[in-house]
Structures are given as C-alpha cells and as structure tokens.
Amino acid sequence: MNIQIxxxxxxxxxxxxxxxxxxxxxxxxxxxxNEKGMSKGELTKVAAANGGLENMVNPDAKDKDALALFKYxxxxxxxxxxxxxxxxxxxxxxxxxxxxxLGYQPEVWKTWE
Numbered sequence: 001m002n003i004q005i006x007x008x009x010x011x012x013x014x015x016x017x018x019x020x021x022x023x024x025x026x027x028x029x030x031x032x033x034n035e036k037g038m039s040k041g042e043l044t045k046v047a048a049a050n051g052g053l054e055n056m057v058n059p060d061a062k063d064k065d066a067l068a069l070f071k072y073x074x075x076x077x078x079x080x081x082x083x084x085x086x087x088x089x090x091x092x093x094x095x096x097x098x099x100x101x102l103g104y105q106p107e108v109w110k111t112w113e
Contacts, residue, residue, distance in 0.1 A: 001026055001096055001112060001113070002096060002097060003021055003026060003027070003028035003029070003094065003095070003096050004028065004029045004031060004094070004095040004096075005017055005018060005021070005028050005029070005030045005031065005092050005093075005094055006031045006033055006038060006042075006089075006091065006092060006093040006094075006095070007030070007031075007032070007033060007091040007092035007093065008032060008033055008034050008091060009032055009034070011091045011092065013091060013092055013103060013104040014091050014092040016104050017092045017094060017104055017109075018030065020106050020109060021109075024113070026113075033086050033087070033089070033091065037083070037086040038083075038086060038089075038093070040079070040083060042095070043056075043079065043082065043083060044079065045095075045098070045100070046093055046095065046100045046102075047079075049098065049099060049100035050100055050101070050102050053078050053079060053082055054078075055102065056082065056088075056089050056090060056093075056102060057070060057082070057088050057089065057090070058088060058089065058090040058091075061087060061088045062087070063085070063087055063088065066085040066087070066088055067088060069081065069085075070082065070085065070088060089102075090102040090103050091103070092104070094109065096109075096112050099112065
C-alpha cells in the first residue's frame, strides 16, 4: 500500500485517519493542505475516483463566500476554482494508488489491506 493522507493538522477526522493507519502499522505520507495543496493531477484523479468535483466539496466549509462562488462557477472552471480554494475539500482525502476516499471511512480502508 502507498497511502497518502491529505488534510490539516487541526482536522479531527484527519487525526483519526492517521491513527487508523498507525495502529495497523501501515506507513503513510501526510500532506498538510494548509502548507501544500493537491496538484492539478492529484485533484483530478481524486475527483474521478469519488464521483466528480462536486462530491469533493464540504458543504460545511467555513469559507461560505468561497463555497457560494464554487457553487455558481461554470462547470469548465470548477477545477481551477477548487485548486485555488482547497479549504473547501472534505478532509481527510486518502489516496492509495488509483483508489481514494473523502472523509473518515475506515470500513473502506479495511478492504485495501
């Protein structure tokens, strides 16, 4: 397994995800999205694995202005908008090769083992 965890240090679900993999002795790479966000390629692959960009957006994101702006952005511009506003993405984003999940989903991760 080649696990990447994208999240923030303050996100409780991200901390729980890290603990899940640590407890199983599975090595992972943590990427703090406040310091370094996802690349365009990573974002595109995660969106494809999770049913599109719309599914990646956290409806409870703190930045309500950015959330509203994303909602009313033309489809062809949504990828760029999300790249610029990665604080809107549900965390943690867990990647394992071509597989990916959004949020805390241990039942899915167990099937990866």
